[in-house]
Amino acid sequence: MQPETEWRPRSEHPPQLFERAATFLQTPPKLSPDQWARQNRKYPASAGVPGQRDPSLTPYVIAFTQAVAESAAGRVVAVMGAQMGKTDSELDIVGHRLDQRPAPILWVGPTKEFLVDQQEPRILGLLEEAPRLSAKLQRGKRMKKTRKIVAGVPIRLAHAGSSSALKSDPAALAIVDEYDEMLANIKGQGDPLGLVEARGDTYADFVTVVTSTPSQGHIETEVDPVSGLEFWKPADPDAVKSPIWALFQQGTRYHWAWPCPHCGEYFIPRFSCLVVPKNATPAQARRGSYIQCPYGCVDPIEDHKHKAAMNARGRYVAPGQTIDRDGNVEGAPPDSSTISFWVSGLASPFRTWGQRAERYLTALGSGDDNEIQTAMNAGFGECYTLGGLGETPEWQEVLAKRVPYRLGDLPREVLRITAGVDVQKRSLVYVVRGFGARGSSWLLDFGQIYGPTAEQDVWDELETTLMTPIRGRMIDCVFVDSGFRPGKATAGDEHRVYEFALRFPRWVFATKGHDAQTTPLRPSKIEVLHNGKKAKSSLTLIHLDSDFFKSLVHSRVRMEIGRPGSFHLPLGAEDAGMMSGGVTEDYARQIVSEGRVINPANGKASWVKRFKDNHFLDCEAMAAAAGYMLRVHTIKESEQRSGEDAVQVVVEQPRPAPPPRQKQPDQQAQQAEPQETPRRPRDPWLSADGGGQRRKGWL
Template sequence: MDLSEIARLAEAEADRRLQRGMSAWAVPEPMTLDEWAQEHFYLSAESSYVEQRWTPWTFQRAIMACISNDDIYEIDLKKSARVGYTKILLAAVGYFAHHKRRNQALWQPTDEDRDEFVKTELDPMLRDVPVMRDVLPSYVSRHKDNTLQAKKFIGSMLHTKGAKAAKNFRRISVDVAELDEVDAMDRDVEKEGDPFTLAAKRVEGATFPKVIVGSTPKLKGFSLVDERYTLADERFTFQIPCPHCGERHALTWGGKDEPHGLKFTDRDPATARHLCPHCATLIDHGEYLAVESQGVWINEDGTIWLHADGRFTTPAGDGVPTPRHIAFHVWTAYSPAVSWAQIVREFLAAREAMERGDETKMKAWTNTTRGECWEGEIERTDAEELKQRAEPFKIRLLPRDCLLLLCGADTQGNRLEAQVWGYGLGGQMWTIDHRVFFGNPAQEDVWLEFEEFILGETYQHASGTTQSIYATAVDSGGHHADAVYAFAHKHRARRVYAVKGSSGVERSIENGNTKVGFNWQGKREKHGPTLWHVGTNLAKDRLAARLEITQPGPGYVHLSADNTDEWFRQLAAEDRVTVRTQAGTQSRWTPNRKRNEVIDMTAYAIWLEERLDLWAPKRKRWWSDLEEQVQPTIEDLFGANPQPAPQRPAAQTSASEPASAPLLPRPAVQPSRKLARAW
């Protein structure tokens, strides 16, 4: 070999090495997770019935497209078994490591679950998907970069954790947080918070943060994924066109008396068909498979369609803004790998066991086949019944015997809401006012408007006097806790409290407090305010008990007919679910709809009753003085305009103790803006 040949080979080798080194900075051609999976992903023998290249089903493709959409922050999947979520999750891990080069953290319920997932699912995927070798050179060796706890890729890192210990949510900063089987995780991880909040903190500083949550639901009222599903901006079901009428509908179980869903005759699984809710025609599993590729995901009110390629459109095909938090529900009937006859066969076996007194099989079938929560004993308040018992008194006018005003407030992403309740002797309650203050709670304007309301608003009493709001509890949950802390700390002398629902065991409605530090507008409070913990389940139990009282008097809840239909729906927006667990019988209030601000704010008002100790025996004289001030005795029964008694100065109080004398009316503060509107 002459020198020129050696030089040519050396130049080729140098060029190869240069290209390999520069490839770390190369920008790959954009592609979605669905496209990446169809090109690269492979089903390993250890985790699949058939070892082969993967072709996603239509309903899976849209979910995968959303996972790779940087405009979507949170994705929740409430699912049954056998719908391919584990494969979607594995493909997402490979996609973010190979294509996006983003740091990830994946949590399983326990360390043991993590180890099993890595050994039987993750490691085989890294071995059998060839492109993963480009970013994980140590994939076949015992190496510090390839362990059960972490995989160090070229350009990114994957942390695999168990969710049992709070320490597993610390000291990592990632772009993508993935939580698998969250209903098997602790609701309050070592008393430091729920797993979603702890995981979301790990992506807080990312350029394109993403939280992916998937689980089979378990017990109604205790299901973390069900709560996440309820809180999503948009909730989607996969809907197919009927082969006979062309109208779209979701696959449902329905029920014996429902005009839709899976139907069968004479307890024969072979007769299983799906009844179209539009044309009442039965379709079989083969007809479903023929139109499955034409299915689209549709939100609850039918205004947004999500296509397999990830596009969000109107039904007419026009583009719409991408939601930031979306949720999907999918169950076994959608899986081409499971026949409808098999679903019916499993149901019949579970029903036979239930008739013998064993409900465990039906519980498992409901969770793992239907992808729904198992419901125990349910107590439900009907919104229409509440509306029918409403009285014709005007809101913002205080009736006789209404002596004190308490306000519960809620923070949302684009507004503050306030619910004012009037109180009388013995816990009698009246709906007085509901206000909405639009604005970003991260900015000061909306808080100034809210301040003018709770400190300056006055209400006319039937006796001729005026009343102001005596105390306020503001929910600090969500993304604006620091703003709530700052506001409550500023007005602590006016009985304004920052509150939050208790996440652990509730000992009482007033469930303790915690000193908190906070940053608000760049300022750090050295001696932070107090965060008060509300036993919301116990508070709602008290409300439910009062709503059962049928005659006006102590404990009766007076509802104004001036409240809107939506207000009544929100007051009845939660069910009391009782379930039997290994720890014994447990009960919890759980939302039955997304909007439930009214019942939450009412619970905060009931917490104020406890904080102010309104029903203690020592308060009897206090209530007598208050009644004398608010509705003084009228000597002349025929006097047209009764005059209030002379007002006495209110006693100065601390933030933690109620006044020894009632707080007298204050002059109204004239608002500088009118951002608030009445509901």
């Protein structure tokens, strides 16, 4: 047999090898991620919207993808609801980078199941559907579920539960998906975002993309004095439990704005803009919901008529910038190394406003806070405050209880006076409240005495404060909290409370709060001092149902001024051009610093934090409990003090309070006149031709 001397290629299809080689050698045209997606991505027939990929269907993601491609900042954050095209925009970013500037990519998800079941099939679909990527994809043994090689560089999938996977490879681009679902700490090795960003130290143009629907946080709005637009107000970090929202606040805070189809003015859509027919069922809400222009236009903004056109003309605007009716954005955004975007779930082309409203009302009807939170987070892209809807007042409602008198005055209706004292490690917080007919009450004094509560000085000052008569009238009963949580860093010493109560056994009572008990108030006897020896006389300890008395305070706040049981606060008076002798915003916020939540599984109530400090709420609850022990709710309306010390309070219409941020869906937005705004320097990211277009296409 004659040996073969002629070389023959192993492949039976040598032309394909040359085609693939040609793909590698071609210089791709310079494209933005959205342009690349239009040319290279195509959805299968089984997709919800089959055919060629069209990023303009979700125009609010285009600026986000272009900011990443330009490496405009080291971190780019996007906050939005569910079913808004977020994952597809991330795939556009990945495909664009692998084709245009191949470099290692790290994609991080919250769990292994999330990556393997949801993200890996979509990433593989991207690599197979785009011809330019498919030709560069290495198959066979080198292709794994969590690692693909494209154009000679890896794209690795990792989950937040594996710190070793997060630290395994360097990367030029990292995508952190559904950040709020990730573990706050990975095996004691820090936040997953910190581990991810450490992978990019060797790349000068490294970018971290962080996306998620938000979770919990008490977020309010504020009107920008420059543009008149209503933006999300940066919240106290302690009031924000949503990690993605905390990152958004640290960044440029771009908000997606729409032009009203009736007046042409731009506004920022959010949950409070949604209007649902009054007393509508979820099904009726699906058919009849619409958006109301915040500038007072009478005609409704309708989903099927207006949303697509408003999205097409939508623009991102940051605080400090202005936007005219033509969509031209002027002014520089806030200076930050993080570019952050927020867009309302109302902008989604895949869900109608009626569907969003239907889901919200269904969740509201269930009474399950988890369902309500999901409806707010996923449906509207907004944070949710536990206890924030329903029974819990807003701080503006507290300030609305101000009537014309000052701290230290004694309204003639006051017949009993109580005080509540909250004990901290380094201070004592107190309120003094006067009660009249059927439990109506007036705040007479409040404050905070600073000093280590393990020392005697601060207790002596408290004694002086409580022993000082108010217009000749002494305090009838004082409740002092001794129910500290073990291990709490700011907790005081309960034995100091017992010692103080023993000094005034008929006037001062130590208390312990309980989540629930059979009666609102239950006394008991204790006989132990801090040194372990028996006391000469027993001490009365009052056990309180915290749920009952905190709920009582909030119900009194909701009570209309003038009705029995109503809750009054001092307005104060003008002194040297300033208001003094009244309550502060901090006091009002503390009164609503906790919200009542019912667990649908067992029907039990719990109180969750909305704001950092809750001392005045605790004090008011104890003052109310002391009043309850004195039976102030049985005082007859005919009883009233007289004399020179009595101050007559003329109850006028209470001062109107600014509306709370979160409204029920059947409420219309507050109307506001558009303000004349001064011209601002043009955004440096805008082109100089006056067309209002961002350089390189984004924003």
